[in-house]
Amino acid sequence: xxxxxxxxxQVNVAEGNPLTVKCTYSVxxxxxxxxYVQYPNRGLQFLLxxxxxxxxxxxxxxxEAEFNKSQxxxxxxxxSALVSDSALYFCAVRDGKSGGYNKLIFGAGTRxxxxx
Amino acid sequence: NAGxxxxxxxxxxxxxxxxxxxxxxxxxxxxxxxxRQDPGMGLRLIYYSASEGTTDKGEVPNGYNVSRLNxxxxxxxxxxxxxxxxxxxxxxxxxxxxxxxxxxxEGSRLTVL
Numbered sequence: 750x751x752x753x754x755x756x757x758x759q760v761n762v763a764e765g766n767p768l769t770v771k772c773t774y775s776v777x778x779x780x781x782x783x784x785y786v787q788y789p790n791r792g793l794q795f796l797l798x799x800x801x802x803x804x805x806x807x808x809x810x811x812x813e814a815e816f817n818k819s820q821x822x823x824x825x826x827x828x829s830a831l832v833s834d835s836a837l838y839f840c841a842v843r844d845g846k847s848g849g850y851n852k853l854i855f856g857a858g859t860r861x862x863x864x865x
Numbered sequence: 866n867a868g869x870x871x872x873x874x875x876x877x878x879x880x881x882x883x884x885x886x887x888x889x890x891x892x893x894x895x896x897x898x899x900x901r902q903d904p905g906m907g908l909r910l911i912y913y914s915a916s917e918g919t920t921d922k923g924e925v926p927n928g929y930n931v932s933r934l935n936x937x938x939x940x941x942x943x944x945x946x947x948x949x950x951x952x953x954x955x956x957x958x959x960x961x962x963x964x965x966x967x968x969x970x971e972g973s974r975l976t977v978l
Contacts, residue, residue, distance in 0.1 A: 758905075783966060792869075792955055792969035793908070800964050839907060841967075851896060851959045852923070853967055855907040 751776045753842050755856035762830045763864050770825040770859045772840030781843040782823040783853060784814055788836050796838075799823060810834070830863045837861075868892070869970035871956050877976045878946045886941040886973050888956030896959035897939040898923075898967065899931065901952040908955065914939055946977045 752775045762768045774780055781800050785793040797808025804816045814825045825838060837860050841853040872887045890897065895916045900908040900923075910923030914933040928950060930942045943950055953974050957967040 753907075781964075785967075785969075790972075792971045793957075793967070795966045795968070798966055851963065851965065851967075852898075852910060852913060855900075855909075857905055857907040 751854045753856035755859045759860045768830045772823045774842045783841040785839045871970040894958035898957045899941045900955045
């Protein structure tokens with residue numbers, strides 16, 4: 750069965766420092782991996798995805814993520830954090846074999862707090 | 866503006882009452898989804914509809930029913946609400962072919978007393 754783990758409930762980082770939000774996954778086939786961000790009282794917004802190809806994926810707002818097949822990880826990164834990056838971040842996975850529908854399984858979420 | 870519209874945004878129910886959450890999209894997407902969000906549990910799929918006229922159960926379908934009325938609309942019904950159904954509910958559509966992603970509405974916050 751598909752599953753996603755986000756091992757940190759919260760990540761704290763100072764503004765201007767690099768940030769990493771961790772994600773590991775388990776799927777039976779080739780993974781399709783996603784990161785979403787949720788600001789307070791809003792819906793989830795798509796940040797980036799890995800389908801195939803280059804292991805380093807670039808997305809919105811300066812975020813990027815690195816796919817590591819051997820470690821089954823897809824960590825979200827940003828070279829220089831902004832206070833406005835403070836939000837709830839979700840990793841999600843879709844099994845590449847899931848066929849005629851597109852169902853994502855989400856992690857529990859990691860709250861990112863960027864301090865001035 | 867194109868997007869996914871959910872109504873109502875807030876609702877308070879008493880145990881045993883029924884209600885329907887409405888979702889409408891104007892992006893001409895085939896697949897639609899209902900998720901619930903609970904603290905520490907992420908988003909869990911309740912039901913989905915791969916296309917007009919079809920619906921299937923997700924991870925947590927008990928206590929819910931859905932209707933895919935047409936391509937635009939996908940409603941979620943609670944027949945007899947329970948406090949365990951207190952949650953934030955999100956409707957989403959799938960943006961394209963296999964390589965697309967989910968596009969979410971703003972959410973509906975439901976409290977069952």
